[in-house]
Amino acid sequence: MASPKDRFVTVYGRKPVLEALGDAALQVDKVVLADTARGPAAREILDAASARGVDVQRATAQRVKVLAGNGKQDQGVLADVVAPRMKLLADALSGPRPPRGVLLLDGITTPANVGMILRTATAAGMGGIVVPRRGVASIDPLVVKASAGVAFHAPVLRCATAAEAAELLRSSGYPLFALAADAPASLFAAELPAKAAFVLGSETAGVSPDVREHVTSWLSIPMRGGVESLNVASAAAVLCFEHLRRDPSTY
Structure with missing residues (x-):
């Protein structure tokens, strides 16, 4: 059975997500941001996603941890990057x-x-x-x-x-x-x-x-x-x- 992990490379954490959004060679399918994320860091991610026309979905912090598969380093945000050859x-x-x-x-x-x-x-x-x-x-x-x-x-x-x-x-x-x-x-x-x-x-x-x-x-x-x-x-x-x-x- 196919999984989202068979289409995307999921990156998590503020810096990796911002790097993915800032790379014009990458197609970012979506960003998932914890509903508890606020302040300048969250605003920077929202602005970067908006500039690329990338959909931002809000989810609970626990859901973000589950989707990221890493509960210690996700920092409340992840991005699914399209892997064209996967x-x-x-x-x-x-x-x-x-x-x-x-x-x-x-x-x-x-x-x-x-x-x-x-x-x-x-x-x-x-x-x-x-x-x-x-x-x-x-x-x-x-x-x-x-x-x-x-x-x-x-x-x-x-x-x-x-x-x-x-x-x-x-x-x-x-x-x-x-x-x-x-x-x-x-x-x-x-x-x-x-x-x-x-x-x-x-x-x-x-x-x-x-x-x-x-x-x-x-x-x-x-x-x-x-x-x-x-x-x-x-x-x-x-x-x-x-x-x-x-x-x-x-x-």
Whole structure:
């Protein structure tokens, strides 16, 4: 079932909302302001929204907290920013031009890592980045900041869980590759079809058991200097640009 989070990137807090309203390149669907918000800060947001022709809805402070998903930092205001390349994974896979390279995030909960992966994968031309609604850091102001704003325009694909995504990808004909430090096959030597999906496991537990059962091949990034592994965002960068090097159609 589709969710508003499958169409918008929701930012919360006075400064992120004002930044979104002040960026002419972004389409802001609406602003939700707590009915208790008054004074100069609220007036600044109302004026900025009015200048952009953006609808402002009033809601209880508790409702704003629920919609923002962050009860400590929303400051009584949020904005839904249209994400033009965001869509449901199922729709992307069944559409006329399904993505070639797909990145699947599985249990990555650190916002900085999710943001950096969104930026890197978009720069490398990945056709889609699956960010499940559950089990992965939400695309919020922390993720947006880490992505340097790229999160608004990244080709994000949405689904409920990473396991659901893995099953959908496999049933749609995508081999599913996963990274592991002890995998015998090197990323740089393996045969990587243009139409493929790559799963990145969590920072601590790696690929989850429910996703692991769908993995068709395990790959490693060769390491030197006694280093055992890379941060997941760094590993994503190596993987995405290796895929770009192999697939000139994404240049």
